[in-house]
Amino acid sequence: MVTTAEARDGRRLTARGAKTKARIIAAAADLMYVKGVAATTLDDVLAASGVSKSQLYQHFAGKDPLVRAVIEFMGERVMERERNALGRVSTMRGLRRWRDALVQANALRHGAYGCALGSLASEVADHDDVARLALSRLFAEWQGLLADVLRRLQDAGSLPGEVSIDDLATGLMGALQGGYLLAQTARDVTPMATSIDMALAHVESLSAR
Structure with a gap:
């Protein structure tokens, strides 16, 4: 690129x-x-x-190279935000604050436009493999940041040792992206908040065990 x-x-x-x-x-x-x-x-x-x-x-x-440059630009902007937000989180309270910040930011637009990376992925993934792979790497990094938080919870004894951190991170990322999409179509962040809350409630239920 x-x-x-x-x-x-x-x-x-x-x-x-x-x-x-x-x-x-x-x-x-x-x-x-x-x-x-x-x-x-x-x-x-x-x-x-x-x-x-x-x-x-x-x-x-042409347009395709410009779209790829936009993905790089938007990706770095989103990932810098997420690195700062998740880099030192090691408690469920910290995850809740991360959730609150994302929902509140999306509420300023009443859920319109969705996730910057998710919106790009929905439009380019089927016809531009270069763009798709770039977005895949960005989502993998984002999911990895969530996995790092969950691993820190596990290391602190807040999550059982047998729990699959990667599975939990996948579920949390799915809830986040699905929530963005539902909020976008409803023009209301309530579905986004509910989706993430359900995923976090599952994590907390494992902790309670």
């Missing part, structure tokens, strides 16, 4: 070129999050970013 420091031909970008490329990616990311990938045209990106067509094509051969 071409980074923001490189042009299409592999040459290192000037500071001005890097800023132009970053502006294109940021504008495309905002549009694709709100409108969707399919509904966002390159003309939309040109208008939103304020760059010329020649500048856009200097950095991206």
Whole structure:
């Protein structure tokens, strides 16, 4: 994948070129999050970013490479948030605070647009393997952060040693992403909150044993 420091031909970008490329990616990311990938045209990106067509094509051969750059951009933004949120969590109370922060943030939009990564995955996974694999790696990292939290709970004796941490992390990630989707269609975060609460309640039930 071409980074923001490189042009299409592999040459290192000037500071001005890097800023132009970053502006294109940021504008495309905002549009694709709100409108969707399919509904966002390159003309939309040109208008939103304020760059010329020649500048856009200097950095991206077409829409697919731009979508991949958006995935990288959005992925780093989401994962930085999740690393900060989950990196030191070692209690159920901490997991609850993580849940509250995600639900409250999504409530500001009444659940609209869903998860930034989940929305991208639903549109590109079936026709762009490069994008699908990039998203798969991001979801794996996110799930790994949840597994690390659950493993810390297990190490502290809050979860039985025989419990499969990977299975629990998969279930929690599924509840989160399913909750985002339900909230998106309902324009109400209540289903998201309920989905995550059910998954956390299951974790707590194992702890109670």
